[in-house]
Amino acid sequence: MSMSNPLLALRGVNLSFAGNTVLDNVDFSVGRGVIASLIGPNGAGKTSLFNCITGFYKPQSGSIKVDDQELLGLKPHRVTQAGIARTFQNVRLFQQMTVLENVMSGSHCRSKAGAIAAILGLPSQRREEADIRAHAIECLAFVGIADEMDRDATNLAYGHQRRVEIARALATRPKLLLLDEPAAGLNAGEKADLLTLIGRIRDELGISVLLIEHDTGMVMKISERITVLDHGVVIAEGAPKEVQANPKVIEAYLGQEDGEDLL
């Protein structure tokens, strides 16, 4: 893991809405081939940070670089093109479309056939369509639900919908995958499967993973690095053991009313 040249690097990111500070001078990085987690109490700014990285929010100042390419100011589709894919906290699949069609959306930014090629049915367009389909099926097979590809995506069991979303993100051929609470709403068995899947995404596909997760047991088990955010400020960063022992982190979690405990 080369810390000198991380895959994703945030420097001094500031975000505020109508004078309320959401992210306060955030420095943060994710190395290559790493599984990292972003944790923190509710309202700490974790999803806002995701939205800044992926171009949905525009920070007032700072720098966000992936492989030394500046992402700040790019629209979300350009960020995806640059190699960052994401899933959403509340699953957002395309309704009334099949599982396969959902996953095929991920190939859009890696293909180029336009209206004229489609109308004329050019050989290059047909080949590209076949490739898009094949790649989507591959991604579905990777997450283990290829046999459900012709079903209406929103009719799937919740756990499988989450997998469709991951397959769809993988179809964009990312360098870094951002998962926003991927375990929310899953039962113990499904969580165990998700842990395996996240490990395989890194090991077999070589994609770095950054996740936001509330299930601290899971976070401790899977992450190599953890960053703790509280009130928009990074209060700790390091290996799971270090973070767990950090007094600031314990205070942040104990100070919370609903008392989420960190092991």
Add this chain to the structure above:
Amino acid sequence: MAQTRSNLFNNLIAQFDTPWKRCAAFAVILALLLVAPISLGPYATVILTNALLYVVLALGLNVVVGYAGLLDLGYAAFFAVGAYTVGILTHTFGFNFWLTLPVAVGAAVVIGTPTLRLRSDYLAIVTLGFGEIVRFTARNLDITGGASGISGIQQPWLFGWHINTPFEFYYVFVVLAVIAVIVSVRLQHSRLGRAWLYVRHDEDAAEAMGIDTVRVKLAAYVIGAIFGSIGGAFFAVNLGAISPESFSFQQSVLILMAVILGGMGKIPGVILGAFIVVLAPELLRDMGEFRLLLFAVGLLLVMLFRPSGIWPARGK
């Protein structure tokens, strides 16, 4: 009762589940269209020509409204720009009709695209205004012939064939409608066609998947404009005369109705819708003054019992 009726209809359509059966159905319909003028006579031919024009227009608007989900209330404007461009260039400046077609398309695209800079609800309002602006401009300019419009537009020649009888125009519109259907089908099953659906269902998720939503919507709008202006160009040479009243807000509404009635985004449904909005008022002609009332009640009933259009949603 209504339930069993609609189930019957669904079952009937479910029979056409393979590409072969669908091609066969398409061939039968096409054969019927080809012999229709001979067996039905001149009056019916003119009405059917109008229905085919509406097929082209409705399929064009379907790309904008049905696929990309952009509510366009001024679609007749593209129709008008196409018709006037051809009218002015052929009649006033003596250009060849076929050479004016690309100009008509270009003019529609250039005039129409600025309206797309807005989001959802605002877009509907702006397109509504756009439709009216185009009509009022046509009514007030000298070059467009003011309120009386342009008459005496030359019928076109194609490789020595002078297209000038209603029967000949009927067949030209059959060809146009078939091209419009093929283009729609091809687009629907393409990367761009899927992108329109992604954008319509969830714009943010589409962006997150790397889709340039602005560009994709612009493509839908441009393609809709092309369909509309080509329809308008042939409309102008078919009638030989155009006036601002041919392109009223009611015209836009009627095309939109064809799309919604048949089922947004469903090609066979949209074709059916186009035929209904043109033929129903004709079939009800004997009813005299009650004609439009009956038509309106019929539309309301369809919307009540089949809110997503007459054509059933695709199977699982």
